[in-house]
Amino acid sequence: MGPAELLRKSLLTLADSGRVRDIVERAPVSRSVVKRYVPGAYAADVVTAVADLGANGRAATIDYLGEYTTDVEQAEATTQAYLDLLRLLADEGLTSEGRAEVSVKLSAIGQSLPADGPAIALENARTICSAALAAGTTVTLDMEDHTTTDATLEALQALRADFSFVGVAIQAYLHRTEGDCRDLATDGSRVRLCKGAYAEPESVAYQDADDVAKSYVRCLKVLLAGPGYPMIATHDPRLVEIAAALTRHHGRPTDSYEFQMLYGVRPEEQRRIADRGNQMRVYVPYGEEWYGYLMRRMAERPANAFLFARSLISR
Ligand code: FDA
Secondary structure (H helix, E strand, C coil): CCHHHHHHHHHHHHHCCHHHHHHHHHCCCCHHHHHHHCCCCCHHHHHHHHHHHHHCCEEEEEEECCCCCCCHHHHHHHHHHHHHHHHHHHHCCCCHHHCEEEEECHHHHCCCCCCCHHHHHHHHHHHHHHHHHHHCCCEEECCCCHHHHHHHHHHHHHHHHHCCCCEEEEECCECCHHHHHHHHCCCCCEEEEECCCCCCCCCCECCCHHHHHHHHHHHHHHHHHCCCEEEEECCCHHHHHHHHHHHHHCCCCHHHCEEEEECCCCHHHHHHHHHCCCCEEEEEEECCCCHHHHHHHHHHCHHHHHHHHHHHHCC
């Protein structure tokens, strides 16, 4: 394992550490570092960010941060935050024409609770989907570590029986994902293809960056050959270029797929893709629980980790 890979693994391990999280969250971290990736703690901050993105042709998918839900009350509070957000977005006219939808982590709404976690998460997800339907928008389930993949895909199936607009994220680094793409490339499905952001063992995931990129291309080919709506989530310039060529090869009209990137990552490229007439959706997280999210972003780009560490020391 090279030094960059070692650093990536260490940061992903820290992303799961409750003790380090407590220390970092209490430190008066330079807001500018967090703010690059998380526009704010409140729904009102998101409304401003979504309106700004919309001003230059970008749509949004919004994630209420929180992934360490340890009790039913917290799961319900997170669900309520989504309901309030969806009402606010609709009131501000931001849910029309797919301008803003929501992304949900099942673990944040109860999936990992010891008793009946999956059932609690499914019930909460249904409540969020009903609110999204009323607001005239859609929901995408984020994908978390590999121990949750089956449960998330089962929840997707159950939700889609009543809410056909529910989409899901899948991760090219997992060996299983090409097969999952075949199952998911059906009429009306919305599938977000990303590389994957968790520290996963060799037994389930490609470890080498080139192998992950190759798997990404194979998965994308399956999705683009099918009748569903692929959501191409990557900042990798090579993959963006290959995706553009593949969409042309498959004769896909620009409204039959979209590109997605994270808030604060390659914003000029986001604008360039939107300007050339493609749908570009930006993943916008908000809330106080930014620690796990931010650590995964640091692992993707170690240069940011040094910036972040400096901001912790030089307060
Ligand atoms: P890669 O990490 O190789 O980055 C390519 C280039 O992009 C870098 O060289 C750099 O220039 C730039 N870049 C990437 N990350 C950066 C950063 N943090 N800061 C600055 N520049 C950066 N994962 C998951 O497991 N479950 C999920 O549900 C989702 N959901 C999701 C939604 C959306 C819209 C996106 C874009 C991504 C996700 N991810 C995710 C995260 C994903 O799995 C992956 O970790 C990141 O997208 C980074 O992988 P790239 O494909 O961008 O390539």
